[in-house]
Amino acid sequence: MEREQLRQRINELSAKHKAEGLTAEEEVERQALREEFLANFREAFRSQVEMMQLFDKAGNEVTPDKVKDIQRKKGLRDD
Template sequence: MEREQLRQRINELSAKHKSEGLTEAEEIERQALREEFLANFREAFRSQVEMMQLFDKEGKEVTPDKVKEIQRKKGLRDD
């Protein structure tokens, strides 16, 4: 499901839960949608961190070695 559609459906179920309650099927759907949303969020956040390069005030790169290695494996670094 697309991110925006996923968010909208989660919000619809949340509003319904607050106003009138959810059926058992809707509760299961809501939990599955939340898990999918969190998985997508974690993947996007991990990707952002893996693409990041850090520099100190003098302009020297201080990116952690673990991140550098991940970047090398993904072909994002030449060094």
């Protein structure tokens, strides 16, 4: 499901839950949508962290070694 559609459906179910309650099927759907949303968020966040490079004020790279190793394994770094 597309991110925006996913968010809208989660919000719909949340509003219905507050207004009148959810059926058992809707509870299951809401939980599955939340898990999908969190998985997408974690994947995007991990990608951002793996792509980052940090520099100090003097212009020296201070990217953590763990991130550098991940970048090397993915072919994003050649040093």
